[in-house]
Amino acid sequence: MTDTMIDVSRSGSAPSVRELRHRAEVTTLAAAGLLTAVGLVVAAWAALGGIEIPAWASAALIGLASPFIAGLAIIRFTYWKEIADAVEITPTQLPEIHAAYVEMANSMGLERVPRLYLKNGNGGLNAFASKCQVRRAYVVIFSDLVDIAYEHDDLDGVRFVLAHELGHIHCGHVDLWRLAIMAVPRALFVGRTVTRAQEYTADRCAARFAPEGATSMMALFAGKRMYRRVDLDAYFDSIENHKDGFWLRFANFWSGHAVGFRRMQPLRDIEATGWDVHGRMF
Numbered sequence: 001m002t003d004t005m006i007d008v009s010r011s012g013s014a015p016s017v018r019e020l021r022h023r024a025e026v027t028t029l030a031a032a033g034l035l036t037a038v039g040l041v042v043a044a045w046a047a048l049g050g051i052e053i054p055a056w057a058s059a060a061l062i063g064l065a066s067p068f069i070a071g072l073a074i075i076r077f078t079y080w081k082e083i084a085d086a087v088e089i090t091p092t093q094l095p096e097i098h099a100a101y102v103e104m105a106n107s108m109g110l111e112r113v114p115r116l117y118l119k120n121g122n123g124g125l126n127a128f129a130s131k132c133q134v135r136r137a138y139v140v141i142f143s144d145l146v147d148i149a150y151e152h153d154d155l156d157g158v159r160f161v162l163a164h165e166l167g168h169i170h171c172g173h174v175d176l177w178r179l180a181i182m183a184v185p186r187a188l189f190v191g192r193t194v195t196r197a198q199e200y201t202a203d204r205c206a207a208r209f210a211p212e213g214a215t216s217m218m219a220l221f222a223g224k225r226m227y228r229r230v231d232l233d234a235y236f237d238s239i240e241n242h243k244d245g246f247w248l249r250f251a252n253f254w255s256g257h258a259v260g261f262r263r264m265q266p267l268r269d270i271e272a273t274g275w276d277v278h279g280r281m282f
């Protein structure tokens with residue numbers, strides 16, 4: 001830790017969800033809600049006029065129905081399908097991972113600690129949070145990400161990933177009402193903008209509760225074995241040497257997770273400025 005580094009993980013009380021959100025999240029979510037409302041109006045107008053409902057407007061109807069369908073069957077089936085091929089992480093199964101996870105869930109003030117599972121990543125570096133019941137969530141982390149804790153002694157990197165997933169739950173990203181208002185934006189190819197803001201929010205949560213592991217996210221872009229060899233200064237110099245123009249912005253706009261050239265910047269800035277860093281949306 002450098003002299004200028006702020007130990008943001010241990011100091012002060014936990015920030016509110018509002019403080020944790022990326023500054024674009026509420027705006028993009030409101031826009032998503034507005035698009036859904038417009039879709040409903042157009043669908044009602046078309047139905048009353050006996051006109052065929054446009055596909056994007058009918059997405060509003062599907063979206064509103066989806067939480068009920070999801071609540072009834074889809075989330076239950078998806079949960080069991082995912083975890084029946086996984087290993088639950090518990091106080092007696094990978095206890096060091098479990099202890100770090102519980103500590104962060106408690107620090108965030110989650111009502112209950114979501115169940116955590118390890119799944120064979122088959123080379124993929126991923127993790128996700130989702131609902132298993134209407135009011136209960138769970139987290140899955142892929143084995144290739146957990147490998148970095150044991151192969152590189154990088155538990156901090158795994159803590160960052162787990163804090164990111166808990167952040168999705170803490171900030172309501174897996175709530176079913178979000179499903180309802182996302183159908184029209186997805187049909188109009190702008191749903192990823194909401195997702196991208198949510199991903200930045202989850203990174204901000206992780207940056208607040210597990211800042212020491214932030215730069216380990218380099219593993220997502222350099223691989224779980226090579227990331228430790230990546231010179232971060234040279235990496236950021238090379239980003240500077242690329243044109244920051246329309247196509248980079250479009251590539252970022254088209255991504256549900258900000259592209260590496262964008263996502264790594266706030267993760268590095270944590271060291272100098274603290275956790276309150278906002279990545280670029282475009």
Ligand SMILES: [Zn+2]
Pocket residue numbers: 164165168199202
């Ligand atoms: Zn995420």
